[in-house]
Amino acid sequence: MKNSTTILLLLLCATISSAQSFNNEKIDSLFTLLEHNDKFMGSIAISENQKTIYTKSIGFADFENGVKSTIATKYRIGSISKIFTATLIFKAIEERKLELNRTIETFFPSIKNANTITISNLLNHSSGIHDFTRDKDYLKWNTSMQTEEKMKERIANGETEFSPNEKNEYSNSNYLLLTFILEKINKKPFSKILNSLIINPTGLKDTYYGSKINITENESFSYKYEGEWKKENETDMSIPQGAGAIVSNPSDLNRFLEQLFLGKIISEKSLKQMKTITNGYGMGIFEFPYDEKVSFGHTGGIDGFTSVSSYFPEEKLSISLTSNGTNYNNNNILLAVLATYFNDEFELPNFDRLELSSEDLDKFLGKYSSEQIPPKIDITKDGSTLFAQATGQGAFPLEPTEESVFTFDQAGVKIVFNPSEKTLILYQGGGEFLFKAE
Structure with a gap:
C-alpha cells in the first residue's frame, strides 16, 4: 500500500538465455x-x-x-x-x-x-x-x-x-x-x-x-x-x-x-x-x-x-x-x-559484517544536511548499532561493511562517512548526495 516512492518497481536487467532446468x-x-x-x-x-x-x-x-x-x-x-x-x-x-x-x-x-x-x-x-x-x-x-x-x-x-x-x-x-x-x-x-x-x-x-x-x-x-x-x-x-x-x-x-x-x-x-x-x-x-x-x-x-x-x-x-x-x-x-x-549466472551475496564497538560509532553521530536534496539525516546509535533517520521518516539500522562505510540493503542505501571533514555521502538509486554535519 505504500506510495510509489517506497515501492520497488523492479527494473530488472540481465542477460537472458533459454530456460532449461531450474537450479x-x-x-x-x-x-x-x-x-x-x-x-x-x-x-x-x-x-x-x-x-x-x-x-x-x-x-x-x-x-x-x-x-x-x-x-x-x-x-x-x-x-x-x-x-x-x-x-x-x-x-x-x-x-x-x-x-x-x-x-x-x-x-x-x-x-x-x-x-x-x-x-x-x-x-x-x-x-x-x-x-x-x-x-x-x-x-x-x-x-x-x-x-x-x-x-x-x-x-x-x-x-x-x-x-x-x-x-x-x-x-x-x-x-x-x-x-x-x-x-x-x-x-x-x-x-x-x-x-x-x-x-x-x-x-x-x-x-x-x-x-x-x-x-x-x-x-x-x-x-x-x-x-x-x-x-x-x-x-x-x-x-x-x-x-x-x-x-x-x-x-x-x-x-x-x-x-x-x-x-x-x-x-x-x-x-x-x-x-x-x-x-x-x-x-x-x-x-x-x-x-x-x-x-x-x-x-x-x-x-x-x-x-x-x-x-x-x-x-x-x-x-x-x-x-x-x-x-x-x-x-x-x-x-x-x-x-x-533463464540460466544466467549470479553471485551469492556476502554478508560478512564488520564488528564495531559503541565507541567506534561516536565519530559518525550528528545531524547532516545537503544542498542537493531537502531532507536532513540524523545519525544516532543504540548500543553498537548505527541508525539513520531522514526528515519525516522512520529510523533504519546501518550495517558496517568497512570502518566508515555502512549500508541499508533493504532500500539499497550506502553511506560513506568522512569524520575528519564531518561529511557523509549518501548513495541510493544511482544518485550521490553530499551531506555536511551541522
Missing part, C-alpha cells in the same frame, strides 16, 4: 544465507505453465513464540490488492455497471475536480487526488478503525496534487475510492464482491479480505529488523480496503495472475486496457522489464510486509514473493531467481 540448489543456498544473516523472512513460489516448479519459506510467522513460517503461511500483500480491485472494476464495466470515462461526482461530490476525474483516472493514478498515507498524522490513526465517511472526509480535505490527466502519481486514495464505488454499484461489501467474482471462481484457497492478524489461521505478523526482529504495528484493514487489505500467499498469487492472463476472469479487451502503460502506470498493474522480456504485476508494502507478484505472458511464468520481515532488497532476490530460471 533449486543455488536458490536454496541464497535463502539459507538470507535466513542465517537475518536478511529476510517470507515465502516464494515460482510457477511455469500453471505448475509450481519451486517453493520456499524461511523465517518466522510469529518470531516471539518461535512459530516458523511454511509455504502455506499467509501474508498481507499490500498494494498487490490493487490488481484484484482493478480486475473487479473491469468486471463491472463488462457488466455495464460502469464506464471508464464516467466521472465520479455522483459518488463523491465533495472531492475536488470530481466532475472531471474519471474511473480511468483512478485506475492509472492520473486523478491528482492526494494520497492519505502521506498525511503527517497518518501513523497516529492507521491502527484504529475508520469509517467510510471519515476516510472520504480525509481524502476530500487533502490538497489537489495536480489536474486530472496532467500526469500520473501513485495515490492509495484512488483505490480506496474505487472500493467504495464497487460496493455502491454491487450493493454488497468489497469482501463479498471479491469472493464471488474472483476468489471462488478461480479456486483461490488462501486469499481473502484481511482483518486482525490471527496466527492460529496460519497468518503471519510483520517485523522490522533493529539488531533483532521487532514486531510492527498492524494497520486496521478498514483503512486500505481495495488499496491494500488482501491476505494471500505466493502460490495463490501465482494462480490468480495465471487465471487473469489466461482470460478466465475478464476479457482479453479488458486485460489489454489494464496493461496499457501511460507514463509508467497501467490500470492496477505495472510493467516490469527483464532485459528483452516483459512481465506484468505489482509490488506491495504495508507495515513490515513487502511483496511482489509478476507474470511473464510469453513464458507463462509466474513469480510471487511475500515477506513479513526484510533487511535486504527484495529486488536482488528476484534478480537471482530470474537469473537462475
Whole structure:
C-alpha cells in the first residue's frame, strides 16, 4: 500500500538465455544465507505453465513464540490488492455497471475536480487526488478503525496534487475510492464482491479480505529488523480496503495472475486496457522489464510486509514473493531467481559484517544536511548499532561493511562517512548526495 516512492518497481536487467532446468540448489543456498544473516523472512513460489516448479519459506510467522513460517503461511500483500480491485472494476464495466470515462461526482461530490476525474483516472493514478498515507498524522490513526465517511472526509480535505490527466502519481486514495464505488454499484461489501467474482471462481484457497492478524489461521505478523526482529504495528484493514487489505500467499498469487492472463476472469479487451502503460502506470498493474522480456504485476508494502507478484505472458511464468520481515532488497532476490530460471549466472551475496564497538560509532553521530536534496539525516546509535533517520521518516539500522562505510540493503542505501571533514555521502538509486554535519 505504500506510495510509489517506497515501492520497488523492479527494473530488472540481465542477460537472458533459454530456460532449461531450474537450479533449486543455488536458490536454496541464497535463502539459507538470507535466513542465517537475518536478511529476510517470507515465502516464494515460482510457477511455469500453471505448475509450481519451486517453493520456499524461511523465517518466522510469529518470531516471539518461535512459530516458523511454511509455504502455506499467509501474508498481507499490500498494494498487490490493487490488481484484484482493478480486475473487479473491469468486471463491472463488462457488466455495464460502469464506464471508464464516467466521472465520479455522483459518488463523491465533495472531492475536488470530481466532475472531471474519471474511473480511468483512478485506475492509472492520473486523478491528482492526494494520497492519505502521506498525511503527517497518518501513523497516529492507521491502527484504529475508520469509517467510510471519515476516510472520504480525509481524502476530500487533502490538497489537489495536480489536474486530472496532467500526469500520473501513485495515490492509495484512488483505490480506496474505487472500493467504495464497487460496493455502491454491487450493493454488497468489497469482501463479498471479491469472493464471488474472483476468489471462488478461480479456486483461490488462501486469499481473502484481511482483518486482525490471527496466527492460529496460519497468518503471519510483520517485523522490522533493529539488531533483532521487532514486531510492527498492524494497520486496521478498514483503512486500505481495495488499496491494500488482501491476505494471500505466493502460490495463490501465482494462480490468480495465471487465471487473469489466461482470460478466465475478464476479457482479453479488458486485460489489454489494464496493461496499457501511460507514463509508467497501467490500470492496477505495472510493467516490469527483464532485459528483452516483459512481465506484468505489482509490488506491495504495508507495515513490515513487502511483496511482489509478476507474470511473464510469453513464458507463462509466474513469480510471487511475500515477506513479513526484510533487511535486504527484495529486488536482488528476484534478480537471482530470474537469473537462475533463464540460466544466467549470479553471485551469492556476502554478508560478512564488520564488528564495531559503541565507541567506534561516536565519530559518525550528528545531524547532516545537503544542498542537493531537502531532507536532513540524523545519525544516532543504540548500543553498537548505527541508525539513520531522514526528515519525516522512520529510523533504519546501518550495517558496517568497512570502518566508515555502512549500508541499508533493504532500500539499497550506502553511506560513506568522512569524520575528519564531518561529511557523509549518501548513495541510493544511482544518485550521490553530499551531506555536511551541522
